[in-house]
Amino acid sequence: MTYLDLIIDLFKNTPRQGPGSTAESLQALALMDLPNEALTIADIGCGSGNATLTLAQNTQSKITAVDLFPEFLDQLKINADKVGLIDQIKTLEASMDQLPFEKNTFDVIWSEGAIYNIGFKKGTKQWRKFLKPKGYLAVSEITWTTNDRPKELNDFWNEAYPEIDTAANKIKVLEENGYRLVGYFYLKPESWIKNYYEPLALEFDAFLQKHDHSEDAKAIVKEQREEIELYKNYQDYYSYGFYVAQKIIKTPSSN
Numbered sequence: 001m002t003y004l005d006l007i008i009d010l011f012k013n014t015p016r017q018g019p020g021s022t023a024e025s026l027q028a029l030a031l032m033d034l035p036n037e038a039l040t041i042a043d044i045g046c047g048s049g050n051a052t053l054t055l056a057q058n059t060q061s062k063i064t065a066v067d068l069f070p071e072f073l074d075q076l077k078i079n080a081d082k083v084g085l086i087d088q089i090k091t092l093e094a095s096m097d098q099l100p101f102e103k104n105t106f107d108v109i110w111s112e113g114a115i116y117n118i119g120f121k122k123g124t125k126q127w128r129k130f131l132k133p134k135g136y137l138a139v140s141e142i143t144w145t146t147n148d149r150p151k152e153l154n155d156f157w158n159e160a161y162p163e164i165d166t167a168a169n170k171i172k173v174l175e176e177n178g179y180r181l182v183g184y185f186y187l188k189p190e191s192w193i194k195n196y197y198e199p200l201a202l203e204f205d206a207f208l209q210k211h212d213h214s215e216d217a218k219a220i221v222k223e224q225r226e227e228i229e230l231y232k233n234y235q236d237y238y239s240y241g242f243y244v245a246q247k248i249i250k251t252p253s254s255n
């Protein structure tokens, strides 16, 4: 198994693949003034579909759930089937920087904890054309919650994801690229610890055993443990910011 296969194997059975909560998905949804009719939604980087199912349950919508890895999409289909929501959801194996959608397709583009894979700037710019005019973008993205922070933390995240920034700067990116901000909040600590890190840590022993304590498996668990420790020590300085923005029409020639 490659390193990537191992990572997928560790994460595919966890309830979610990144921090978040149903309450916060609903909080973001509540910021949108959506027409009371069947909506078209894309959930990009959906993983095993925690947010996809919340959206299906709470809107009359057809959702296209996109992920690069079929293992997550298979799990999403199992989860959706269990709760009777499979008819609302179509899965699509695709990379988020090469999406096969037509312009002006979606009322809502949703993406929790995933846009970092291509970068916030590139993702928000590229996806805009797929939104209908006045369509909504809802993305959660790692965000500094203060202006200053300890060097160890700053170095870690700047190495892992150089686009990490404050909400003010993320909002500026949205405003410079054809969106108006509708609302912003950041995820609560329990959305990291209870909903994400604790269920993930419960998998570590079985994962190591399943993969015979291979060097790669041990390295993956070590990396995850370090990330958990970092969050526990420095949670006052960063979180996932949830950004809800609306597509505005820039100029007659814009898409």
Ligand SMILES: C[S@@+](CC[C@H](N)C(=O)[O-])C[C@H]1O[C@@H](n2cnc3c(N)ncnc32)[C@H](O)[C@@H]1O
Pocket: 015, 016, 017, 018, 019, 020, 044, 045, 046, 047, 048, 049, 050, 051, 066, 067, 068, 069, 072, 094, 095, 096, 097, 111, 112, 113, 114, 117
């Ligand atoms: C941190 S997880 C978040 C998953 C889910 N949205 C959640 O909140 O539980 C990031 C997701 O992005 C997916 N991903 C990574 N690179 C991708 C790409 N280039 N295109 C589409 N999905 C990608 C991963 O497979 C993973 O499911």
